[in-house]
Amino acid sequence: MREIVLDTETTGGSAKNGDRICEIGMIELVDGAATGRIFHSYFDPCCDVHWAAKRVHGLSRKMLTGQPLFADHAQGILDFIGADPVLAHNSVFDQRFVRAEMERLGLVPPGNNQWRDTIRLAERRFPRGPAKLDLLVEKLEIETPDRKIHGALLDAAILAAVVARLRGQPDIDIVPLMSQAQPRPSAARKPGGEADLRPQAATPFKTPDKTPQDLQRNRDQQRHDQACLALRDKVQEAFDQAQSFPDFMARVETSGLRVRPNLSKTTGELGGLRFRSDDVYLLSSALGLGRKTFEQGVLKYDPSTMLEETQAYNARYTADFGQCAHETLPKGRPSWHCPSLKLNRPEIAVAASAEEVDAEVGAKTVTEGLRKEIEQVNGWAPRLDSAMYEMLKSGQDDWSRVAPKHLVAHTQAAHGDESEPLRAIMYMPDTDRNTALRWVCRGLDPAHALCKTTAPRMKFGYPLPEIVVQAARNIHRTSMRAHECRDMDETVEP
The missing domain is CATH 3.30.420.10 (Ribonuclease H-like superfamily/Ribonuclease H)
Known part of the structure; x- marks a missing residue:
């Protein structure tokens, strides 16, 4: 065939x-x-x-x-x-x-x-x-x-x-x-400095010229994108500096924005936030702040103690701008040219005590054979081959089905906030981060998990946050003589 x-x-x-x-x-x-x-x-x-x-x-x-x-x-x-x-x-x-x-x-x-x-x-x-x-x-x-x-x-x-x-x-x-590939084109220049451009064949398709209306629409979209980014930056600053949920709300309004909490009329639970500037409004979901963001950690919202103060923000917003159904400002809808509006999350967003981790995660079993393999990796520091890590990744144990927030809580409780490899893992894309966290929760050293996750990405030039690249390089420098992370020799420059 x-x-x-x-x-x-x-x-x-x-x-x-x-x-x-x-x-x-x-x-x-x-x-x-x-x-x-x-x-x-x-x-x-x-x-x-x-x-x-x-x-x-x-x-x-x-x-x-x-x-x-x-x-x-x-x-x-x-x-x-x-x-x-x-x-x-x-x-x-x-x-x-x-x-x-x-x-x-x-x-x-x-x-x-x-x-x-x-x-x-x-x-x-x-x-x-x-x-x-x-x-x-x-x-x-x-x-x-x-x-x-x-x-x-x-x-x-x-x-x-x-x-x-x-x-x-x-x-x-x-x-x-x-060997049969066509030569790769290059922007070669003539000695005079002009580009060496060959005559171009007649094109059967020509992109129509933009009308004044199109140009005005582009300018309006650029202004809209800038307004969305300005709002995002102010929320980001408040998010980074806040020590509690009321502190976060106060910092947002101090920055010149207005915030309206979406509260349940029956239970008082927080469903989300609406941020409003002079030009545009954005929902917290557009910034990557879901309900779970305010259910745990430093910015945890507690209806029993914070409901009255939070309702005051709601009342002031409604008095100044009316109900949300009659909103006069446009909703933030950035173009595909606009950078992501998602906030840069803190390195470890979940703060949990050992008791909370035990209550949420429970007893997660690891099979005896898997436990021995993990001990060998951590003890002998052998070459971290793909077969072993695939076995670790797909181990049929309770960690295979644990939710990401529980993984984060457990690793924080076990290793603390000062573990550089663990902090770097938190900046990985979602799939890689969760895979590495499952390895760590089974008992694998965070440095091994980080190296194995980043090695194929760095080899093929996959864009990674600088904190991830730097942590991998630091691990490589300190562990080369101990023959750790040996599979990164060709992918990470010492």
Whole structure:
């Protein structure tokens, strides 16, 4: 059976909003083996490349100017695919862009029934994850060329090797496939200093010029984004400095904002907060402050002692601005250009005593075999191989089902607020943070958990908070001679 492994690089994340394909790579498979036939090309997208997309693939508008247009190779792409299945990792993304490009030219794109998402294949093999391509490469121990940035043909070749390993078919060598790749474009300059731009072919599609109304709308949106960020910054300052919930409310109003608590009329429980500036209002959920934020920790809201004071804020807000249903200011709806409005959370947001942890977490059992493996990791400090950590991650014990807030409470009670590796783990993305916390709760040293979680991310250039990177480097420096975290030798500079 013939299959096509496909990957694209684009100018942004939304084909619907006009982002274009700037590179495509395809590899032909017959009965699971690479035939050596590939299709690879760069394209001039005739539009700017978003900064986030440029961080992924490193291609800029200047580098792509003078490359062929997608229209020049559209029919060749369709001919290469034919009626055969198309394999792609997160195929919905690639399918939308290919369809948009083909429909823009009046061509019929590959049908929906042709696309096969390799994430589903990975999930059948590893129900507990991982599903990301980089992590699958590490888990399946596939040798790949050094890849600091993404490339369509390189990613397609890696995906072909992953698919072969997942299916139990003969391995696919990536190097011969990459030898046929097109030269990567560069923004070369002539001796005079001007960019070396080749004549550009006529484009069949031209983005219409923006009207005065469009320009005014963009200016209004920029002002709206700035107002949302200004409000977020004031709440962030109050959030960082507050020592209690009443102190937080007072600091918010001192900063020039107004705050309205959403209180239950029957129980007095806090459902959320509304923050209002002179230009815009935002709900606490938009800032990443859910109900659970105020149910525990330093900013815990206690209706029995704080209800009357909190109702006073509600009454003053209603007297000045009326009911929320008659709000005159616009609700904060930032554009996709605007940075995230989520507050930077404190390093450990849950403060819990040992008694509270015991009451909430209960007795979490760890199997005897798992306990011995953990003791070996902590005692011998061996090479932290993926097989051992996968076993630790998927251990069938009560920690596998513990909620994140309980994990945080337990690790804080066990290790305290001064543990640098633990503080760094709290800044990891949600999935990685919860995975590392489950390891720590089973008894694994936080330094080992942090190193193993960050190693694949740093190897492939995944953006991480500076506190995470610095903590990993500090651990690496202090433990290199003791042969700890040895699997980070090639990923973290001492």
